[in-house]
Amino acid sequence: MTSDREPLLSARDLHVEFPGRRGGRPARAVDGVNLDVHEGEIVALVGESGCGKTTLARTLLGLQQPTSGEVAYRGTPLNYSGKALKAYRREAQLVLQDPSGSLNPRHTVYEAVAEGLRIHGEAVNEPERVADALSRAGLRPPERFFLRYPHELSGGQRQRVVIAGALVLDPAVIIADEPVASLDASVRGEILSLLLGLRDDLGLAALVVTHDLGLAWNIADRVAVMYLGRIVETGPVEKILTAPEHPYTQALLSVLPEGGAPVVLTGEPPDPTRIPGGCRFHVRCQVLASGEAGAMGLSTQCRGQDVAVLAGGTSSQVACHVALQRREQESAVRSGEGGVVQH
Incomplete structure (x- = not known):
């Protein structure tokens, strides 16, 4: 496809x-x-x-x-x-x-x-x-x-x-x-x-x-x-279920028999009449609650800046500030490795 x-x-x-x-x-x-x-x-x-x-x-x-x-x-x-x-x-x-x-x-x-x-x-x-x-x-x-x-x-x-x-x-x-x-x-x-x-x-x-x-x-x-009216992650089943990037997907997978320790989500369940500002998952996000997002300098973005709506299509996409920054970092590393190989 x-x-x-x-x-x-x-x-x-x-x-x-x-x-x-x-x-x-x-x-x-x-x-x-x-x-x-x-x-x-x-x-x-x-x-x-x-x-x-x-x-x-x-x-x-x-x-x-x-x-x-x-x-x-x-x-x-x-x-x-x-x-x-x-x-x-x-x-x-x-x-x-x-x-x-x-x-x-x-x-x-x-x-x-x-x-x-x-x-x-x-x-x-x-x-x-x-x-x-x-x-x-x-x-x-x-x-x-x-x-x-x-x-x-x-x-x-x-x-x-x-x-x-x-x-x-x-x-x-x-x-x-x-x-x-x-x-x-x-x-x-x-x-x-x-x-x-x-x-x-x-x-x-x-x-x-x-x-x-x-x-x-x-x-x-x-x-x-x-999640809460939007697609927050999409892609081929093998990619999403073996290497999920969005914290919500990771939480859903954690309750499966081989999903590791269950992720306990904080905050209240989704309410479509009260969609929060920033990333709509941030009030329940285990990555933000753990301080990991803060260590990456993303706490303000997670709480105050919406994530772009996913475009559709068949490619792997994710609506998460942390996941997107990780993608950028990984891409930069790969580009650097490629430069070394070329030289």
């Missing part, structure tokens, strides 16, 4: 604000986001609850209109008129966390999967297309599931039905919001393997929203880490 290819789905300078309660401050749920998803790529969008990732996902799907900024599909800005939006939602499908809540208990599996075809007026070859979608979702033989109801299925089977309902329209990208969070550990691996297989076999792209960096390690090509 290269950054010069046009992304399949992209956000540019995206903002989403919600009015404050009883005249209070507005909540800046998405606060300047640039994000790309390319064909045949799985991107994991990672962060704590309340960081804005679900709002971002809904906005990318056209379920939430942005306050400002742009969502584009295949380079064309999203049109929020009824007909254009309906056509787009055929190409971009949603998979929710709770399959029980996604399925009508009074509808059979066949009706649940066929619903998308009927909404979009595509009744031709309906039984064959429903059977094909169920097969691709791993429910075989598909006819055995046609007349079953959700309560007759296991949790993993229900999630496969939800995925089949997305696949029946042959989308180019799916957005999956915590797709395995409600499943038993033994079933999670099966669903993740299914998503990987769909990428490899169909070229299907996916944005997987999760709080679990372990899941990202198992499924993603790239990771975007979100």
